Amino acid sequence: MPAIVNNHNFLYFDSLIRNQRANSILSFIMATYHSKDNVGHVDQEKVARRLIDAYNLFRNDIRKSETGSGNYPGTIEKFKKQYTLGREFGVWTGKDLNLSYLAEKVAKQEITIREYLSIALFNFVEPVNQKMINPLKIVFEGMINNGLDTIDTNKVKYFFEQNEIPVDPIDETTGENKKNNNALNSLYDLLENTVFFTYNAENKTLTYCFPKPLNEVIAKFNTHYLCDDGFNLAKTEIGNDQEKYCQYLLKDVLHIQNKWEETKMGNCLDITLHPRTDTTHPVNQILYGAPGTGKTYSTAELAMAIIKREPFKLSASAEERQQILAQYNRCISVGKIVFTTFHQSYGYEEFIQGLRPDTDSSTLSFKTTDGVFKQIADRAMSDGENNYVIIIDEINRGNISKIFGELITLIEEDKRWGEPNQLNVTLPSGEVFAVPNNLYIVGTMNSADKSISLIDTALRRRFSFVEQKPDSSLILDLSLKKLLENLNNQLVKDLNSTDLLIGHSYFINKSIDDLPFIFNSSIIPLLYEYYFDNRKKVLSIINSVLDSDKFKVIDDNVGRLRIEEIRQ
Structure with missing residues (x-):
């Protein structure tokens, strides 16, 4: 010190x-x-x-x-x-x-x-x-x-x-x-x-x-x-x-x-909030798109835009990105932004409120402990002049109904505390709880994950959905840029879906010499998922986009397909 x-x-x-x-x-x-x-x-x-x-x-x-x-x-x-x-x-x-x-x-x-x-x-x-x-x-x-x-x-x-x-x-x-x-x-x-x-x-x-x-x-x-x-x-x-x-x-x-x-x-009954006048951002939104389209990457800039009440835009340079991240980390340190990730074991107790062992007690006992959402909701409720943000990564990987509970009603825009139709609920602990209108929920969802829980219909109508598309303009290497465009065009034509595409992040700051590593470690495993392990389909899609003069497909029948550079 x-x-x-x-x-x-x-x-x-x-x-x-x-x-x-x-x-x-x-x-x-x-x-x-x-x-x-x-x-x-x-x-x-x-x-x-x-x-x-x-x-x-x-x-x-x-x-x-x-x-x-x-x-x-x-x-x-x-x-x-x-x-x-x-x-x-x-x-x-x-x-x-x-x-x-x-x-x-x-x-x-x-x-x-x-x-x-x-x-x-x-x-x-x-x-x-x-x-x-x-x-x-x-x-x-x-x-x-x-x-x-x-x-x-x-x-x-x-x-x-x-x-x-x-x-x-x-x-x-x-x-x-x-x-x-x-x-x-x-x-x-x-x-x-x-x-x-x-x-x-x-x-x-x-x-x-x-x-x-x-x-x-x-x-x-x-x-x-x-x-x-x-x-x-x-x-x-x-x-x-x-x-x-x-x-x-x-x-x-x-x-x-x-x-x-x-x-x-205290509780919401002791607090008066004014109706929200700034509608730059929806109070509930989900960024969705194919793998690698920068959904999680974008959340820092989006959260800071909400905090500052500014329109959302991605950083134009690495220096701007670093400045945004510095501000973002400061907001996390003072509790204005919270980041969490849903998974199949995640529950109401971690998100809203539940019982936890009391480690300070000399005997076996439990105490009521607030979850991450209730903690930031309470902070936002007591600071109505400022915006707060909770980011939920992989929001569709959790059991939505189980995690959100009564929040399905409370997070609706006109039911937020401070709005004309504000509502509150009594939690199992007996505590009165409401969601303030200055707390913004930002979720991310991988649209290719069809095997996990889809967004509940009741919850879906309460969120605005913002699509994150593959953006080949961010790829500097022209050969990789053209390859990604051809690959996604072929996938849309073959699968008739824009959910099952390849994102640009796999190719950012890479060159054509990195293609074997990119394909073998990331792209080919995704293609096997998209085509349900159909080897012939995967081989067909690879051959349709690969430069056969520089790269070749290796098929040894005892493992998955892979590509290698043709050495002259």
């Missing part, structure tokens, strides 16, 4: 002055996590490059060349100037850029960035006038001493003044405070991004919203790090047991957070 910064005569909060908001910390974590080599080492150049390309953290330093491409001079040098941000907020355990215990949990989406920052602020120790302080502890104590549960920047400044801690640097010439409020505003911004406060944008205030009283939360601080004479002590011992301390905080904060969410949500 955080390192000790150099001593100052005012509230320095150095890292936050340079980079405000939780997204900066999240960018460091994700850039580091995705820059590991095969043995787990992290390269500074890769981290810096990812921060530039994927997270645009240093966008003011990027110059556009005459060709329009980004040019970033002095990557390592610029990165090192930002290094203390990650060190002070516990992203790395050392100069080797290994992610800390908590940062790994953020990268793996086990905790949110808000939970991470809450614990990081518990650990943030700053020397001011040779005295160790924790800014979060001072704010909490100030709220208790002044009987406040709502604060603004002036109140926070007053708390530090009460402790004789200047919040502004001293002008060396005049000896007076410069009054730039940089550190104060940065601290206030971080407080907004913790689980302890909710932000009121209208009057720019923070209200304490955590379920435990402030005095109980203050008891969680490790005062060993905050002793008055501990300046040198803290510099040498700050890291000795911090991981254990963080684990203790993490377990406690997450446990409280879960309870807090349960009590905060």
Whole structure:
């Protein structure tokens, strides 16, 4: 966790002055996590490059060349100037850029960035006038001493003044405070991004919203790090047991957070939502098409378009795709987007609500546990101003009626909570439940899967279906492009169905030299399925599209057909 910064005569909060908001910390974590080599080492150049390309953290330093491409001079040098941000907020355990215990949990989406920052602020120790302080502890104590549960920047400044801690640097010439409020505003911004406060944008205030009283939360601080004479002590011992301390905080904060969410949500009867006015996207839609047409690939862009209330379009470049994925992952980390996959063992208990063993109990007992859909529905219900998205991959692979249960009625557009005909149901647990009109359901369905469950008729009429067609224009190799077009034309003619086609993804970023691998590992197995293992039919379709001067079909009678390149 955080390192000790150099001593100052005012509230320095150095890292936050340079980079405000939780997204900066999240960018460091994700850039580091995705820059590991095969043995787990992290390269500074890769981290810096990812921060530039994927997270645009240093966008003011990027110059556009005459060709329009980004040019970033002095990557390592610029990165090192930002290094203390990650060190002070516990992203790395050392100069080797290994992610800390908590940062790994953020990268793996086990905790949110808000939970991470809450614990990081518990650990943030700053020397001011040779005295160790924790800014979060001072704010909490100030709220208790002044009987406040709502604060603004002036109140926070007053708390530090009460402790004789200047919040502004001293002008060396005049000896007076410069009054730039940089550190104060940065601290206030971080407080907004913790689980302890909710932000009121209208009057720019923070209200304490955590379920435990402030005095109980203050008891969680490790005062060993905050002793008055501990300046040198803290510099040498700050890291000795911090991981254990963080684990203790993490377990406690997450446990409280879960309870807090349960009590905060209440039920739909206590919440009023307004009818939906933005009809850019249907609330329920399914992307369907042949294998390899990019259905799952498209869901990230579609989900972000829904979140932003923008029309859906695929990224035009790899750089745009990376930026979208960075935003998408941030939305997942804060619970605005959920991704799940249906399968034949998937049930109502995993999706809506069910009983699970209570691992905290000393005896064998069970507790009611919300499924993935109910969790995001409750979050969306309590945040009616923003859109939420649940992505259900392979939606037709599950037992639809069993999984959805009463949702078949509740997900209908005019039955959503906030619409004129809003409905709610009582779950088996006795809890009242409704589906808010700001929760969007996006499913994907492989239209070639005839052997598995088809979409229930009652459910089908509640979804809009968007076809994903094979798109040969995305294939750069002209020979492969022509081959795919001929193959699909032949399949439509032979099978009289557009469901049983071959998608373009098998040929993306490939050349004609890769054709034997593509066919033998992907295309030929599909053709055997399409033609119900009819060897003659498969052979006929291959011969109709294959360049016989360059490739040949191998039929050894003891295995499936395969193709090989003819060597000259």
